[in-house]
Amino acid sequence: MTKRSRIRLANGVVSAGIVVFFIMHASIGSIVGLVPFQSGLAWAVWIGVACAAIHVALCVATSIQQLTDTVRPPSINKKRHLALKWATGVFLLVCAAVHVVVVRTAGAGDMISSVTGVIVIVALAVALAAHICVGSKSLLKDLNVDRSFRPAVRGAACTFAALFVLAALVGFGLR
Numbered sequence: 001m002t003k004r005s006r007i008r009l010a011n012g013v014v015s016a017g018i019v020v021f022f023i024m025h026a027s028i029g030s031i032v033g034l035v036p037f038q039s040g041l042a043w044a045v046w047i048g049v050a051c052a053a054i055h056v057a058l059c060v061a062t063s064i065q066q067l068t069d070t071v072r073p074p075s076i077n078k079k080r081h082l083a084l085k086w087a088t089g090v091f092l093l094v095c096a097a098v099h100v101v102v103v104r105t106a107g108a109g110d111m112i113s114s115v116t117g118v119i120v121i122v123a124l125a126v127a128l129a130a131h132i133c134v135g136s137k138s139l140l141k142d143l144n145v146d147r148s149f150r151p152a153v154r155g156a157a158c159t160f161a162a163l164f165v166l167a168a169l170v171g172f173g174l175r
């Protein structure tokens with residue numbers, strides 16, 4: 001296995017891990033928004049954040065590899081797709097940073113008690129789904145999984161996002 005494919009495989013494994021981790025975090029977080037309770041597990045989210053930081057570092061490496069590949073230079077389409085992956089990733093990062101500030105200032109139970117709070121959760125849910133959808137093709141490729149699973153990955157990401165938005169709206173309505 002070449003160094004290049006080792007890095008891609010590592011990124012695929014880390015990416016799949018953080019997808020599952022943050023979908024689970026958002027699912028538990030959506031319940032906290034509806035029925036406020038103290039899980040005492042907020043610290044555990046930072047393990048996921050550390051894995052996301054490793055993911056970003058690996059993405060820098062895979063992006064450099066793609067852009068400097070002289071044997072199979074990237075097409076315009078591939079470069080555009082890579083730019084879209086960076087744009088959705090940075091959008092997700094910004095939404096997550098705002099989310100942490102809201103959780104730390106307003107408190108987890110009150111994060112959707114204002115319209116602004118609901119907008120932050122909606123933006124976060126959209127950003128997570130958009131980034132997973134845009135990355136779904138390379139995720140399956142890096143993990144050597146048949147690309148026919150792409151609609152299933154995208155469908156699941158969008159369904160979860162819709163449920164997170166619904167939970168935030170219901171939680172806001174109950175206040």
Ligand code: HEM
Binds near residue numbers: 043045046164
């Ligand atoms: C719709 C999606 C999400 C919902 C409903 C949600 C909800 C929550 C809630 C309720 C907490 C507080 C947990 C507690 O105090 O026990 C929390 C904390 C946190 N969330 Fe989320 N979350 C979502 C998505 C995300 C995403 C995508 C990220 C990062 C990429 C993230 C990063 C964090 C972090 C770092 C904390 C810990 C903040 C602290 O230490 O005070 N969340 N989230």
Ligand code: HEM
Binds near residue numbers: 008015090135
């Ligand atoms: C909860 C956080 C995140 C999740 C769940 C996530 C998920 C994913 C997934 C599933 C892929 C496709 C995997 C692959 O190419 O093997 C991917 C690729 C990518 N992500 Fe993320 N990501 C997150 C955070 C970020 C952040 C914060 C950034 C940038 C600031 C980012 C930038 C990228 C880039 C550039 C790629 C494409 C890498 C390539 O094609 O070589 N991601 N991400």
